[in-house]
Amino acid sequence: MLELRDISYEVDDGEHREILKNINLKIDDHFVAVTGPNGGGKSTLAKIIAGIITPASGQIFLDGTDITGMNITERAKAGISYAFQQPVHFKGLTVKDLITLAAGRPMKISEICDILSEVGLCAREYIDREINNSLSGGELKRIEIAMVTARGTKLSIFDEPEAGIDLWSFNSLIHVFERMHQEINGMILIISHQERILNVADKIVLVNDGEVSAVGTKDEILPMLLNAEGSCKTLMDKTK
Amino acid sequence: MDKIQKNLLEQVADLHEVPAGAYNIRANGQMAGRNSTANIEIVTKEDRQGIDIVIKPGTKNESVHIPVILSESGHQEMVYNDFYIGEDCDVTIIAGCGIHNCGVDTSKHEGIHTFYVKKNAKVRYVEKHYGEGDGSGENIMNPVTEVHLEENAYLEMETTQIKGIDSTNRVTRGTLKEGARLEVKEKIMTHGKQYARTEFEVDLNGENCSANVISRSVARDTSKQEFFSRINGNAACAGHSECDAIIMDKSCVTASPQLTANHVDASLIHEAAIGKIAGEQLIKLMTLGLTEAEAEQQIISGFLK
Numbered sequence: 001m002l003e004l005r006d007i008s009y010e011v012d013d014g015e016h017r018e019i020l021k022n023i024n025l026k027i028d029d030h031f032v033a034v035t036g037p038n039g040g041g042k043s044t045l046a047k048i049i050a051g052i053i054t055p056a057s058g059q060i061f062l063d064g065t066d067i068t069g070m071n072i073t074e075r076a077k078a079g080i081s082y083a084f085q086q087p088v089h090f091k092g093l094t095v096k097d098l099i100t101l102a103a104g105r106p107m108k109i110s111e112i113c114d115i116l117s118e119v120g121l122c123a124r125e126y127i128d129r130e131i132n133n134s135l136s137g138g139e140l141k142r143i144e145i146a147m148v149t150a151r152g153t154k155l156s157i158f159d160e161p162e163a164g165i166d167l168w169s170f171n172s173l174i175h176v177f178e179r180m181h182q183e184i185n186g187m188i189l190i191i192s193h194q195e196r197i198l199n200v201a202d203k204i205v206l207v208n209d210g211e212v213s214a215v216g217t218k219d220e221i222l223p224m225l226l227n228a229e230g231s232c233k234t235l236m237d238k239t240k
Numbered sequence: 241m242d243k244i245q246k247n248l249l250e251q252v253a254d255l256h257e258v259p260a261g262a263y264n265i266r267a268n269g270q271m272a273g274r275n276s277t278a279n280i281e282i283v284t285k286e287d288r289q290g291i292d293i294v295i296k297p298g299t300k301n302e303s304v305h306i307p308v309i310l311s312e313s314g315h316q317e318m319v320y321n322d323f324y325i326g327e328d329c330d331v332t333i334i335a336g337c338g339i340h341n342c343g344v345d346t347s348k349h350e351g352i353h354t355f356y357v358k359k360n361a362k363v364r365y366v367e368k369h370y371g372e373g374d375g376s377g378e379n380i381m382n383p384v385t386e387v388h389l390e391e392n393a394y395l396e397m398e399t400t401q402i403k404g405i406d407s408t409n410r411v412t413r414g415t416l417k418e419g420a421r422l423e424v425k426e427k428i429m430t431h432g433k434q435y436a437r438t439e440f441e442v443d444l445n446g447e448n449c450s451a452n453v454i455s456r457s458v459a460r461d462t463s464k465q466e467f468f469s470r471i472n473g474n475a476a477c478a479g480h481s482e483c484d485a486i487i488m489d490k491s492c493v494t495a496s497p498q499l500t501a502n503h504v505d506a507s508l509i510h511e512a513a514i515g516k517i518a519g520e521q522l523i524k525l526m527t528l529g530l531t532e533a534e535a536e537q538q539i540i541s542g543f544l545k
Contacts, residue, residue: 052523072526081527088524091456091484092542101538102528147528 001028002049002155002187007058009044019044021210023058031181031188033201035225041210042191043085046157049189050082051075062155079154079186083147085163087140090131095143098131102147118179119146120172138169145176154186162194174200198222241272244311244340251370252336253307259334263305264291266319268312280304280331290320290352293333297326297358305334308351313343313377318350325393329361336366337381339404341373348380355386357393357420365397371404378406385412389420391446396423401436402544403429409437416477418446426455427544430463430491440469444477444506453481458540459491466494473499473506483512486543 007023010016020041034042047053049060051072059068067075090098099115100107113123119142129135131143141161148156161177162170174196180188181200190197198204204221206214214221241249245267249255258273262280265273269289276282279299283292293304306321325331341347357363371379387395401408414422422442430436442451451471459465471479483495497510517539525535 050527052527072523073529073531076527076529084520084524088518088520090521090539090542092545093538094542097538097542098528101525101530104529151528 001026001061001063002189003027003061004045004049005059005061007045007048007060008056009041009048009053010056018210020048020055023207023210023212025205025212025215027187027189027203027205029187029202031201032190032203032205033198034189034191034205034207035193035198036207036213037209040208042207043159045207046082046159046189046191049075049155050080050157052082076151076153081148081151081153081156083144083156083158083161085159085191087131087144089133093131094128095131096127098143098147099150102150104151107150115146115150116143118149119143119176121146136166136169138165141165141169141173142176145173149180152186156186156188158188158190158192160191160193162192162197170194195222241267242311245272245309248309248311248338248340248370248372249307251372252309252338252368253305253334255305255307259303259305261303261305262293264293266306266308268310268315269317277302282306285320285322288320289318290322292322292324294324295326295329295331298328299326300330303332303334307335308337308349309340310338310347310349311340313341313347313373313375314345316346316348318352320352321354323353323355323357323363325355325357325361325363327358327360329358329363331362332364332366334366336368336370337383338369339371339373339379339381341371341377341379342375343373343377344375346378346380348382350382350384352384353386355388355395357387357389357395359390360392361390361394363393363395365395367397367399369399369401369405369408371406373404379404380407381405382409383411387412387414387422389414389416389422389449391417392419393417394421394423396425398425398427400427401429402427403431405434405436406432407435409439411439412441414442414451416442416444416446416449416451418449418475420446420449422451424451424453424455426453426457428455428457428465429460429540429544430457430465431460432463433461434463435465436463437466438468440481441472442470442479443472443474444479445474446477447475448477449475450478451480455481455483456485456543457483457493458486458488458544459493460488462490464492466496467512468496468498469510470498470500471508471510473501473503473508475503476505477503477507479506479508481510483510483514484543485514486540487514487516
């Protein structure tokens with residue numbers, strides 16, 4: 001179980017802004033989606049859980065252990081994986097290199113092939129490709145997801161996996177998450193605006209203006225989202 | 241050959257034993273082994289230090305190893321090696337120089353390699369430079385590579401210096417005739433107070449000839465690197481050079497490209513980028529469970545792969 005207690009985060013870039021305000025959240029479901037308007041604090045929350053951003057106050061517990069003081073590496077080793085919204089480019093490092101680093105052990109070609117095929121990529125074509133802009137946005141996103149599945153940790157965080165990918169990639173991405181929902185043993189926390197992804201979730205958390213404004217099942221939250229004026233414009237636009 | 245010399249050979253030429261095919265091993269200024277073959281003849285120069293390597297026209301899939309090792313502290317030499325590659329050849333040449341210096345004197349190797357590559361011949365030239373030793377004496381290496389490519393000839397050069405060379409001035413010059421192609425891939429890492437200077441000068445003289453120079457380097461500690469490239473397009477040709485450097489600690493990197501087009505159809509491009517390791521690259525690898533130091537190591541070794 002992941003538990004956030006009184007997490008706050010603020011920035012001071014000329015003007016003082018509270019990005020997250022006393023977030024309290026317990027996540028013990030299999031598949032949780034976090035949604036809400038852009039700029040509401042969702043990505044900041046994910047980065048705080050992964051240790052990339054240090055909160056101003058509050059505590060984070062993973063399966064009862066206080067991980068607040070752990071750095072990124074320690075949290076990764078404790079069982080947290082994080083798929084970036086914008087995948088990072090590397091000069092010289094290949095798909096095989098990163099999948100192997102993610103798995104933390106030497107990998108057979110057949111094992112890498114299994115992981116890549118799960119995200120719809122053929123290993124033969126991709127294994128030696130460099131992680132750079134010769135790959136499309138959709139391909140980079142899938143490799144980002146493949147790294148997380150290669151780790152197979154107790155908590156996998158995906159930050160807007162649908163952002164920046166084409167429609168064809170999006171359709172196969174949905175299948176990836178549907179399959180992950182059925183197969184994965186750990187918890188999945190996915191930040192998304194997409195109704196089709198929210199539909200797969202066991203629980204939806206609505207983050208708005210730095211606060212958790214609602215938590216519930218999709219049957220409880222989705223109608224609220226679609227009816228509440230201004231609560232999530234992106235989602236409404238896409239589902240109209 | 242002693243253990244130190246054997247280790248140097250392994251470092252610069254991946255040799256664990258006497259190589260197959262033609263070879264010439266030079267150790268502390270002396271010939272330590274040589275083999276000519278039916279198609280590849282190696283001859284000692286009479287007027288100065290060095291060898292001539294003569295490869296018969298049409299020789300295919302053969303290789304020549306010509307490693308140089310210095311294990312006596314203070315040994316200094318200037319060596320001239322000339323390569324005559326016949327028409328329609330397809331050969332690999334593995335050079336390289338390793339210095340072990342456990343004394344206080346400066347060890348220095350200056351090697352001038354000149355390639356005369358005839359029509360339609362294809363050459364892959366690999367050189368590695370490596371230094372070691374716990375003495376206070378400096379390891380200096382100043383390689384000069386001159387490449388003359390005839391019509392439709394091709395030379396691919398991979399040059400690597402990763403460790404142990406205190407000072408280097410690496411000069412590569414080329415002249416290309418019609419349809420010839422030159423590809424240069426350079427990898428350098430400097431640390432401590434080391435200094436590395438790279439100088440490329442290529443004259444693209446023939447129609448449809450091309451040159452592609454790619455330099456990737458990492459500068460650590462207080463080391464200093466300078467990269468100069470000059471591409472002269474004298475015909476309808478294509479030239480591209482790329483200098484990509486990672487700067488760390490208190491090091492200093494200069495990239496100074498120069499392109500000159502003397503022909504309206506010369507197409508010349510230079511790209512240069514110098515910067516530290518991107519923070520997001522480190523963070524990504526740390527989210528996979530690597531420490532910051534391990535992440536840095538992976539990024540550098542990938543960059544210089």
